[in-house]
Amino acid sequence: MVERRGARLEVRGLAKxxxxxxxxxxxxxxxxxxxxxGEFVVVIGPSGCGKSTLFHILAGLTQPSAGEVRFxxxxxxxxxGACAFMPQRDGLLPWRRTIDNVTVGLELSGMRxxxxxxxxxxxxxxxxLAGFEDAWPWQLSGxxxxxxxxxxxxxxxxxxxxxxxxxxxxxxxxxxxxxxWLLDVWGEVGSTVLLIxxxxxxxxFLADRVYVMTPRPGRVAAVIEIELPRPRTLAxxxxxxxxxxxxxxxxxLREHAWAGGDAQPSSSGSSGSALHSVSEPS
Amino acid sequence: MxxxxxxxxxxxxxxxxxxxxxxxxxxWRRLAHDIWPPALAFAAVIVVWDFASQVLVSKAxxxxxxxxxxxxxxxxxxxxxxxxxxSNLWPAMWTTIREVVFGVLIAVVIAVLLAIAIDWSRSFRxxxxxxxxxxxxxxxxxxxxxxxxxxxxxxxxxxxLIALFTFFAIxxxxxxxxxxxxxxxxxxxxxxxxxxLQLLLRVRLPxxxxxFFTGLKVSITFSFVSAILAEYVGxxxxxxxxxxxxxRGFRNDLVFGAVIVTALLTLLLFGLVVALERLSMPWRRPAxxxxxx
Numbered sequence: 001m002v003e004r005r006g007a008r009l010e011v012r013g014l015a016k017x018x019x020x021x022x023x024x025x026x027x028x029x030x031x032x033x034x035x036x037x038g039e040f041v042v043v044i045g046p047s048g049c050g051k052s053t054l055f056h057i058l059a060g061l062t063q064p065s066a067g068e069v070r071f072x073x074x075x076x077x078x079x080x081g082a083c084a085f086m087p088q089r090d091g092l093l094p095w096r097r098t099i100d101n102v103t104v105g106l107e108l109s110g111m112r113x114x115x116x117x118x119x120x121x122x123x124x125x126x127x128x129l130a131g132f133e134d135a136w137p138w139q140l141s142g143x144x145x146x147x148x149x150x151x152x153x154x155x156x157x158x159x160x161x162x163x164x165x166x167x168x169x170x171x172x173x174x175x176x177x178x179x180x181w182l183l184d185v186w187g188e189v190g191s192t193v194l195l196i197x198x199x200x201x202x203x204x205f206l207a208d209r210v211y212v213m214t215p216r217p218g219r220v221a222a223v224i225e226i227e228l229p230r231p232r233t234l235a236x237x238x239x240x241x242x243x244x245x246x247x248x249x250x251x252x253l254r255e256h257a258w259a260g261g262d263a264q265p266s267s268s269g270s271s272g273s274a275l276h277s278v279s280e281p282s
Numbered sequence: 283m284x285x286x287x288x289x290x291x292x293x294x295x296x297x298x299x300x301x302x303x304x305x306x307x308x309x310w311r312r313l314a315h316d317i318w319p320p321a322l323a324f325a326a327v328i329v330v331w332d333f334a335s336q337v338l339v340s341k342a343x344x345x346x347x348x349x350x351x352x353x354x355x356x357x358x359x360x361x362x363x364x365x366x367x368x369s370n371l372w373p374a375m376w377t378t379i380r381e382v383v384f385g386v387l388i389a390v391v392i393a394v395l396l397a398i399a400i401d402w403s404r405s406f407r408x409x410x411x412x413x414x415x416x417x418x419x420x421x422x423x424x425x426x427x428x429x430x431x432x433x434x435x436x437x438x439x440x441x442x443l444i445a446l447f448t449f450f451a452i453x454x455x456x457x458x459x460x461x462x463x464x465x466x467x468x469x470x471x472x473x474x475x476x477x478x479l480q481l482l483l484r485v486r487l488p489x490x491x492x493x494f495f496t497g498l499k500v501s502i503t504f505s506f507v508s509a510i511l512a513e514y515v516g517x518x519x520x521x522x523x524x525x526x527x528x529x530r531g532f533r534n535d536l537v538f539g540a541v542i543v544t545a546l547l548t549l550l551l552f553g554l555v556v557a558l559e560r561l562s563m564p565w566r567r568p569a570x571x572x573x574x575x
Contacts, residue, residue, distance in 0.1 A: 059473040081475030091470040
């Protein structure tokens with residue numbers, strides 16, 4: 001685990017309850033997580049486990065009902081603009097050409113359009129968008145849209161990036177290519193990444209550490225450190241170690257599928273904190 | 283991820299142009315396909331009109347020597363008489379065109395300001411929306427004479443009336459368009475630290491453009507009718523005055539001519555708005571015309 005002092009991003013006891021129709025809805029009961037500078041952290045869980053709520057809180061779109069969020073050790077109340085957020089759907093604005101879509105954040109921060117374009121232009125090739133800077137979003141393929149959205153996120157130049165299921169809408173082949181590419185780019189950018197997914201193989205392949213979340217009510221139920229060597233290529237998915245991590249993650253997800261609420265299984269119900277720290281698979 | 287995937291848009295455009303020039307015959311066929319149904323319908327109207335006018339003329343007892351051209355003058359007579367009377371029609375047309383253009387422009391300004399204010403503040407929305415609806419319940423026939431009494435026979439009161447009766451559709455369309463902005467895009471820009479004004483300018487207004495133009499097109503269709511009604515009640519110049527004068531002078535052919543001119547002017551203004559719509563939203567995916575084949 002990362003030292004508390006050195007954490008880029010630290011979440012403690014985060015909870016969110018929405019005032020439902022008479023009955024309050026607990027979207028997030030308790031979330032603790034930590035990310036060191038330059039770390040790749042993945043949050044995995046089924047739908048309804050509160051991972052999007054967690055990201056919305058981190059991005060500053062919602063305030064938590066309880067708990068705290070620290071950036072570099074400091075509690076930050078107004079988090080809008082503190083992290084670079086990439087939403088589930090690419091969020092490209094239909095009326096902006098590729099070049100203007102990737103620079104939208106720079107323009108919002110007051111940079112002149114020409115200067116923003118100059119900063120983005122050298123990066124287009126690395127993001128597979130060379131020759132498409134003047135294309136409208138509908139002219140881009142699904143993979144290109146995601147890469148454009150990711151470039152927009154990188155260009156924000158924030159110390160931490162929140163990626164909400166960035167590859168969820170892509171076909172398997174494009175998805176695998178982009179996962180490998182994302183690791184390469186992340187290695188060059190050196191930014192802290194928090195990524196949401198519900199794909200077990202994706203989580204193991206990308207992460208330094210995986211947080212397993214469980215639904216109803218949403219909580220972080222387990223943590224796995226992934227100690228696979230870097231740089232990683234897709235070939236690593238064939239290794240026995242990778243398979244063992246995958247199996248362990250699947251088991252955790254299955255085990256906690258009915259956790260929380262009334263149907264709490266004995267395995268996680270006893271201790272006060274549901275946070276298991278699982279170091280390495282056998 | 284080799285060359286094929288990273289071909290630039292310019293290449294794509296070139297391909298499209300190439301496909302079009304490669305098959306000019308297909309293009310002509312499509313044009314013909316687009317034109318012949320409305321042309322046929324138009325021709326049918328002319329034929330029926332011509333036939334009806336001849337039947338009615340034979341029944342009418344016209345006084346010899348009078349200028350009365352029958353209850354329903356035929357299409358050719360209408361075109362000929364209107365052309366011959368062009369020195370009178372021309373200034374009337376210009377007056378009305380000016381009133382309509384200024385009226386619609388003022389309506390757009392008012393509608394944009396109202397829609398943004400309504401979108402911005404919930405309490406403003408609640409206080410002003412009912413008033414806007416009420417403003418549309420006032421019959422122009424009742425209102426126009428009052429406006430003449432208050433402001434006289436000039437063009438300004440007509441412009442005010444046109445603006446009053448055309449702003450509503452634009453404002454309602456715009457309010458709807460602003461409200462239909464993608465909440466995810468709004469959230470995304472908020473996480474980038476965008477202010478409310480930045481959200482309005484960069485997300486809400488661009489997403490509202492299609493519905494703004496829908497409203498504007500609806501307004502255009504009755505802008506000329508509003509102008510003519512306003513002129514009918516009391517004016518010194520304009521198509522409404524022209525119609526009224528010729529109606530009283532039993533020149534039905536010229537009345538018909540003015541009606542046709544009004545229709546053509548409305549079509550022209552409508553076409554201008556459609557062109558402006560296309561120009562202002564170059565990002566829209568071109569319609570899939572091929573699917574009609």
